[in-house]
Amino acid sequence: MTDRVTVSLDDDSRAALEALLSETGGGQSAVIRRALTFYAANFEAAETDVSADLQQYHRLLSTGEHVLLDVDFLHCFLDHVYREGEPDPEFRTAADRVADFHAAEYAERFSELGEVLEWLSLCGFLTVRGVENGAYHVVFPSEPTKRFMLRFIERSTAELPFELAIEEGVAKALLSEELDE
Structure with missing residues (x-):
């Protein structure tokens, strides 16, 4: 059985969805399902102070200026x-x-x-x-x-x-x- 959900998107979430649709080539439902699954798996990291550190680590490493x-x-x-x-x-x-x-x-x-x-x-x-x-x-x-x-x-x-x-x-x-x- 498939559950249907209606979601109101603000400008930021609309832009994020459009970017993901363009990037993945997938449909809206598939992208939303994957996003929810990813968010659920990473909820703790996304909602704690550790998240700020992870963002800093990502910034440090993604520029190629720093290494682990x-x-x-x-x-x-x-x-x-x-x-x-x-x-x-x-x-x-x-x-x-x-x-x-x-x-x-x-x-x-x-x-x-x-x-x-x-x-x-x-x-x-x-x-x-x-x-x-x-x-x-x-x-x-x-x-x-x-x-x-x-x-x-x-x-x-x-x-x-x-x-x-x-x-x-x-x-x-x-x-x-x-x-x-």
Whole structure:
């Protein structure tokens, strides 16, 4: 038995339906059935805060500017680069160029340290454990990651309207803003 449903479409849903019809070459009923099935299967992701993260991940990955990297590979790379205690000078120069490029991007995009840390947390390089009296408690997965990321954060926030204050621990650090005067 087939159930019939009448749906009122607003401009956005009408445009979405027309785009899907054009893209798939299917009929309205088939497209609506597939859309409902997909939505039901992905309801939790579509309706939770995780959805915002998924949208960010999609944006990061779909441009080709970022890649997924297994955390073990990250540790292998950084352990190799920091093998003698100090990073390889060529690596440091290249990483500094990347950080300096991001400084210009971040100057247009962020105004507070917390925004930068939230973004880097999304990328998986660190975890912000809390904020206390304006200081962010930041945990890193390893000592080389901490050293690498603290240098990156220092350089990439250079054009933001504050000075960065850092108190280092073994695997974590306290980061805070000192406002420019």
